[in-house]
Structure formats: C-alpha cells, structure tokens
Amino acid sequence: MLGESKYLFETENLGFRRFDRTDAERLYEHHNEQGLKAWLPNESYENLEEAIDAVEFFGKYYDNDELPFVLAIELKETHELIGDTGVNEAPGGVEIGYSICEKYQRHGYATETVKAMTEFLLIHFNIKELFGRVMHGNGASCRVMDKSGYKYIKEEFGAEDDPYGKGMLIYKLKL
Numbered sequence: 001m002l003g004e005s006k007y008l009f010e011t012e013n014l015g016f017r018r019f020d021r022t023d024a025e026r027l028y029e030h031h032n033e034q035g036l037k038a039w040l041p042n043e044s045y046e047n048l049e050e051a052i053d054a055v056e057f058f059g060k061y062y063d064n065d066e067l068p069f070v071l072a073i074e075l076k077e078t079h080e081l082i083g084d085t086g087v088n089e090a091p092g093g094v095e096i097g098y099s100i101c102e103k104y105q106r107h108g109y110a111t112e113t114v115k116a117m118t119e120f121l122l123i124h125f126n127i128k129e130l131f132g133r134v135m136h137g138n139g140a141s142c143r144v145m146d147k148s149g150y151k152y153i154k155e156e157f158g159a160e161d162d163p164y165g166k167g168m169l170i171y172k173l174k175l
Contacts, residue, residue: 008071011116014109015074016085018062023072024052026081035102039138041163043099058086067094069125073113075104082109085117087130096121096130098144110141114148118173130173133159136166145171 007015019027028051030036031044045051058070070086083100098113114132121127132150134141145152150171157167 007074009116009120010076011112013076014082014112014116015076016071016113016116016120017074019055019058019070019072019084021052021055023081024048024055027051027055027072027084030081030083030099030101033102035105036099039135039141040099042161065124067125069121071117073098073100073109075109083113085113087117087121087125087127093129093131094121094125094127096132105140110144111147114144114150118148128174132171133168134171135162135164135168142169142171149173 007017009016025048028045028048031051037044045054058068061068061070068086068088070084072081073083073085074080075082082104083098085096085098087094087096089095096114096117098110098117100110100113118130121130130150132141132145133156134145136155142152150173152169153172154170155167156162156170157165159168162168
C-alpha cells in the first residue's frame with residue numbers, strides 16, 4: 001500500500017502514515033496536552049499502555065483498509081509526529097477528525113490535514129459524504145472546517161461525546 005515512500009500520502013509540509021509502536025509515547029503526550037483535553041476530553045489516554053493499545057488498534061484497521069482509519073501526521077521537515085487524523089463510521093455517516101500538537105497549532109497544519117485527508121478518503125474509500133463535529137465554542141476548529149470546504153448545517157445537542165453539554169456544531173462536505 002505504501003510503495004517506496006513511508007507516507008501513504010503527503011502535502012507540502014506534512015506526511016501521513018501508519019502509526020507504529022514507537023509513536024505511542026508521543027501520542028500519549030499529545031493526547032494529554034491541556035488544550036486537547038479541553039476540547040476532546042474523551043480522547044486522552046490514561047497511561048502509555050493505553051496509547052500502545054491504540055497504536056496497535058489503528059494498525060489493524062490500516063492493514064485491512066477498514067474504518068476507523070487513523071493516520072499519524074508527521075512534519076516532513078523534522079520527521080516529528082505532530083498529530084493524528086482519521087475517520088470513523090458514526091450515526092449520520094462518516095466522521096472526520098484530527099488533532100495537532102499545541103506546539104504546531106496556528107501554522108495552518110490542521111487545515112492542510114483536513115483538506116488532504118478529505119481528498120484521500122473520497123478517492124480511496126469512495127466516500128460520498130463526510131461530516132465533522134466541533135464542540136460549541138471551538139472557533140479555531142470551525143475555521144478549519146470552513147477553510148476545508150465543509151459547510152455548517154446544524155447544531156446537535158445530547159451527543160454522548162459532548163462532555164460539557166454545550167452542543168456540537170455539525171459541518172458536512174457533500175459531493
């Protein structure tokens with residue numbers, strides 16, 4: 001699937017690849033950053049072993065070209081793991097998600113990620129519709145969705161993964 005490159009696909013700044021076991025520590029650290037925990041509290045790992053289990057879980061689905069499909073985001077210049085992106089089946093369709101380490105936020109990498117991942121998914125998985133969910137109040141993620149071609153369609157309340165009960169903003173990309 002990867003051919004000669006270690007990247008499944010890449011952009012000007014970023015390489016998207018399969019997670020491997022050596023990524024677990026950085027994944028654990030990233031998902032326990034305060035900024036990420038504030039917006040995605042259900043996405044943090046209790047300990048390093050849980051992050052290792054996640055990396056192995058991601059690998060099984062990657063190897064079988066199945067959803068959930070989660071990729072490591074690497075800064076090509078330094079080969080540093082700076083985040084992750086993926087899709088999963090959810091009520092209402094296929095949901096895209098991403099996270100970028102705090103150190104690398106505000107450089108356009110989130111938008112670069114969503115655009116590239118969207119293009120890959122539409123071709124590779126032949127998905128006809130994607131949606132993204134943003135916690136109410138997360139203006140930065142709303143801007144990423146807008147810049148990536150997703151359109152706001154509605155607000156959703158009562159979602160299981162809305163820990164603060166403030167509602168989720170739903171964005172869709174239709175082709």
